[in-house]
Amino acid sequence: MAKIAVVNDFVFCLTHGSEVCNKCYFDHRTTNNQRMKKQLSKAFPKLSEQDLLDRPPLSNALVLALDSGKKDPSGLILYQCRLHNTTNCKTCFDWINLAIANLKKASTRGNVIAIEATREEKLGFLSSMGVELSPNTRLPEEAVDKRLRGAIDGAQYFYSVIDEVPVNPASFPMWSKTDPENKPLVLAVRRGNFAEVTAMLKARGENPFPLYQNAFMDVRQTLMTLGKHFDDGHPEAVLQDKGHDYAICMRVLEVRKVALDVPMFVVTYGRGAHNQPLSPTFGWISDVIARSQSNSTKIGFPQIISTPEEQNLLLSILQVNSKRLSADYVPDLRKTEKRFMVSFFLPIGPLSQLDIGKLANCSGCIVCGNKTISKCSGCLSVEYCGRDCQKLHWKEHKPMCVSLKGGTWHTVTVSTEAPEIRIASLLEGKPLVANYLNNQNPFHPSAYKSKTEVQSADPTSLPPNIHGDRPFLVKIQCPFNPVLRSLGGSMLIYDRQRSFHAHFSAADDQATYDEAMKQPGMATQLKIYRWAKRVGDCQLSICFDRPPSKDPLW
Ligand SMILES: [Zn+2]
Ligand SMILES: [Zn+2]
Ligand SMILES: [Zn+2]
Ligand SMILES: [Zn+2]
Structure with missing residues (x-):
């Protein structure tokens, strides 16, 4: 309900x-x-x-x-x-x-916000945020841009914290250091636990965009560093890659308080590149050095190592936000900043499953998004607009197609709670576990704020479908405990993105349970990987008799 x-x-x-x-x-x-x-x-x-x-x-x-x-x-x-x-x-x-x-x-303020990055970069950024599109996607440029803007908004929880655009930073109070409600900025800008996110990224296995794998993580780390420097009295920073090929010169103009634990950093920034000797950053750097020499308490300015990929993602974020700044906002810029841009950033965290689902789901042809007219005759699982797209997709699709050919699909009704827990919670009269992975993105501010509260678990609700009607791999683990195993205890089923954790026990469907248990691998490794499709809120269709050509690494 x-x-x-x-x-x-x-x-x-x-x-x-x-x-x-x-x-x-x-x-x-x-x-x-x-x-x-x-x-x-x-x-x-x-x-x-x-x-x-x-x-x-x-x-x-x-x-x-x-x-x-x-x-x-x-x-x-x-x-x-x-x-x-x-x-x-x-x-x-x-x-x-x-x-x-x-x-x-x-x-x-211009409905279409162009992002100056290559198509491959944009797809890589999307992938680093969990929105995985095919590297061969023929989605038109605008559609890719729109998804990237959506992902950037999702990562900033933009519409949860900002009520209206254009935004005038001056309409928010200053972030006061002396207000005990305000954390140090380094902590306030933080979203989620990096160890968890790193584990999640590792668990994703092979990545078609290895260069961009960490651009998103890096940006989040850099925002914390900028917060730390600002806390320490350094508003300026230079972000530079190891080879000194690209740099972003940035000055935090002010920090405003948008909401509790949500600082808004208003910044001015310019980009320098080795092949642009006339870039406005040179004058800016000498000016900052001159200022620091006349002020012995602040010598130099912090330098932050930042890959070109990270810099481009950060620039994309700033660019999206800059178009949302109200024209009424007039920042106080230095002479050397006249050719700089003005924008702002908000704390950034992992996207919610709802956002990932919306942004990753291409209805229509898997390659270009156009209306479909044919299905792959091998697996009957993927749809195309025509031969061209199908040909283009074949190399990527082949391993899945070959393994699915002629397989039998079983529809399995799953629950988000293990029956053992359901029983235990009934006995206790209250839910025992935080239903963390299902109903809450553990990194979303809502979860982040209420980490200590036990969420009541709704066993009938599965999270939004991030896979559309396409097949994806699931990992199926049988109970580790041999007694539970022989009693038909619940199997755990989840996808690589951990968009859901579902349980399936013998009591739900004995015949299908037996079918799963008899798969080679279950007995020896207590787990198997299989192709599945989401066919309903609590229904998965799983192809048990066709293992993938090779097991993934998660
Ligand atoms: Zn009224
Ligand atoms: Zn197509
Ligand atoms: Zn196929
Ligand atoms: Zn709500």
């Missing part, structure tokens, strides 16, 4: 009041756009349906609303406005005009 609130015909998260909820994995813009289809297409005749789905979401809907104590015929709470005490008030809950105004504001 979805936890939704309907206010004046628009759907919001009941718990958090927002149209898009990263905490509950809801995106109600699809539903709500249906309710204003005509108005949207009239106001934005040039925008595609997808553009409209990407509009800035409505937030804080329930701040203005009061539970009227009444319910509608379908049992949903009826809300009235605080101002006029009117149920579903057309004035206070004027969502259509609000949504249109927000989208207009967002588009005045």
Whole structure:
């Protein structure tokens, strides 16, 4: 049962009041756009349906609303406005005009934000953030850019922390060091645990973009370093690769407090490259050195080692944000910064599964996203728009195709909780474990803040489908305990991205359980890898009799 609130015909998260909820994995813009289809297409005749789905979401809907104590015929709470005490008030809950105004504001600064990176770089950045598209994808450039912008927003939890674009940093209070509520910036900018993320990245096995594997991690590390330096009284930094080929010169102009534990670093920056001797960074560096010599407390400025890939990802992030700065914001720049850009960054953490699912899922042809007309006749699992795309994809698809040919698919109903735990929690009268991997991205701010709280586990809910209808590999582990094994105890099933952890026990389906148990590898290694498809919220279709050509490394 979805936890939704309907206010004046628009759907919001009941718990958090927002149209898009990263905490509950809801995106109600699809539903709500249906309710204003005509108005949207009239106001934005040039925008595609997808553009409209990407509009800035409505937030804080329930701040203005009061539970009227009444319910509608379908049992949903009826809300009235605080101002006029009117149920579903057309004035206070004027969502259509609000949504249109927000989208207009967002588009005045140039709706299309070009990112100056090569296509391979962009795909590599996406992969480093967990959004894996084929290296051969023929998705048009705009579509790749749009996904990268979406991933950058997701990593900054942009719409969870910023209500409106354009943003004027001056509208937020300064981040005061003396306020005991504010952590040192090095800690405030941190999101998630690096050891965990490193383990996750390692677990991903072969990566088609090895160069970019860590660009995302590196950027996050660098933001912490910049926070540390700012804490120590150094607003300037030079990010440079070991070969000194590329550099970003950056000065933190100010740090504003967007929310608790969410600092906004407003920066000015310029890029230098070995093949651009006239770059504005040279003058800037000599100026900074001269300033530091006249001020004995701050000698020099910090240098941060940063690969060219990391620098490009950071520049992409800054570029996306720079277009969202309000024209009313006038920063105080030095003479040597006249040719610099101004932008801001927010803390960055891993994307939510909802974001990954949305950004990685190409409907249509697996290569180009166009309408499909044919299926691979070998495995019947992948669809194409025609021969060209199929040919282009063959090298990548072959190992999967060959191993799937002629296999039998079994539909398995899984649960997010092991039955052993379900029973134990019933006995205890409360959920025993934090249902961490399923309902919460452990790195998302919501989890990060409430790490000590035990989340109640909902055994019937699986997280959003990040794989679409395409096959992906799952690891199936049988119970380590031989007694549990002989009793048909639950197997653990999960994918490489750990987008879900599911359990399957003999009690759920004895015949399929036996089929899984008899696979070679189960007896010796207690685990097997198999191709699976998500066929329902709690249903996986698994091809047990066709192992992959070689076992992956996770
Ligand atoms: Zn929510
Ligand atoms: Zn009202
Ligand atoms: Zn195609
Ligand atoms: Zn095939």
